[in-house]
Amino acid sequence: GKGHSHWSYEDLKHWSTDYPECGGTKQSPINVDTAQAIFSPDLRPIQLSGYSLPANQLLKLKNNGHTVVLELPDSLALAGGYAQQYRAAQLHLHWGSPAGPGSEHTVNGRRFAAEIHVVHYNTKYDSFTEAMVHPDGLAVLGAFLEVGHGENQYYHEILKHLHEIQEVGQETLVPGFNIAGLLPANLKLYFHYNGSLTTPPCYQTVKWTVFNQTMLLSHHQMSVLVSTLKSPEDELLQNNYRPVQSLHGRQVLASFQ
Numbered sequence: 189g190k191g192h193s194h195w196s197y198e199d200l201k202h203w204s205t206d207y208p209e210c211g212g213t214k215q216s217p218i219n220v221d222t223a224q225a226i227f228s229p230d231l232r233p234i235q236l237s238g239y240s241l242p243a244n245q246l247l248k249l250k251n252n253g254h255t256v257v258l259e260l261p262d263s264l265a266l267a268g269g270y271a272q273q274y275r276a277a278q279l280h281l282h283w284g285s286p287a288g289p290g291s292e293h294t295v296n297g298r299r300f301a302a303e304i305h306v307v308h309y310n311t312k313y314d315s316f317t318e319a320m321v322h323p324d325g326l327a328v329l330g331a332f333l334e335v336g337h338g339e340n341q342y343y344h345e346i347l348k349h350l351h352e353i354q355e356v357g358q359e360t361l362v363p364g365f366n367i368a369g370l371l372p373a374n375l376k377l378y379f380h381y382n383g384s385l386t387t388p389p390c391y392q393t394v395k396w397t398v399f400n401q402t403m404l405l406s407h408h409q410m411s412v413l414v415s416t417l418k419s420p421e422d423e424l425l426q427n428n429y430r431p432v433q434s435l436h437g438r439q440v441l442a443s444f445q
């Protein structure tokens with residue numbers, strides 16, 4: 189990647205040596221203390237448009253050594269809960285291992301099995317690269333993944349390809365599907381706060397939305413997620429989450445009571 193490749197989740201304290209913003213006061217992820225969250229009735233339901241893609245639209249799925257990334261066309265647009273328009277760039281996942289959970293955000297100290305991030309950029313900027321250095325440049329939608337009873341047909345569209353990209357750098361093409369199916373049906377209930385990318389360069393330019401409703405995958409699907417991809421050290425890519433960061437006085441808003 190663009191110089192991202194030499195950091196790891198093992199030596200977290202060195203991130204801010206090479207990437208100063210990683211030591212900033214508006215870092216992500218965070219623990220959401222629901223008792224401290226401020227109910228904000230003006231937070232509108234999140235609206236997704238253009239998220240349903242035809243099967244003949246092929247999307248690149250890549251093992252970048254830190255996660256699995258699905259590149260998204262900028263025809264996917266975000267509106268509603270955000271004052272400005274944002275367009276999708278990519279989505280990726282964070283997960284744990286068979287020994288434990290691996291979401292990035294926690295709620296009342298609870299870590300969930302996994303977490304999806306759908307990364308968007310503000311269309312007032314000409315490109316993602318330009319947007320990601322401005323405070324209102326990025327919007328990331330996050331949702332937690334848990335083990336439930338049935339198979340999740342939308343996550344199946346991604347998980348069924350993981351065996352094709354086990355090695356770092358490998359990529360494959362995935363037929364389009366309804367990307368909205370990867371996110372909760374109820375887009376009204378969410379937490380909102382200003383934070384950062386959770387990976388170097390840790391730019392503090394992300395307006396975070398973390399949904400209250402979790403996504404349910406089968407036990408087998410979660411097992412495929414945590415035990416298929418390889419890391420740059422040719423071990424299983426697991427526990428690719430950053431520890432929670434201090435709020436430093438930031439307020440977390442809630443769209444519900």
Ligand SMILES: NS(=O)(=O)c1c(F)c(F)c(SCCc2ccc(C(=O)O)cc2)c(F)c1NC1CCCCCCC1
Pocket residue numbers: 189190192193252254255257277278280305307320328384385386387388389
């Ligand atoms: N939670 S997050 O959104 O901060 C995030 C992570 F936590 C991530 F861990 C990642 S993957 C690590 C960064 C990376 C590495 C290699 C390549 C490549 O080879 O193309 C690309 C990126 C990752 F890609 C992202 N999202 C990226 C942030 C990295 C820089 C801009 C690219 C889009 C968003």
Ligand SMILES: [Zn+2]
Pocket residue numbers: 280281282305386
């Ligand atoms: Zn992420």
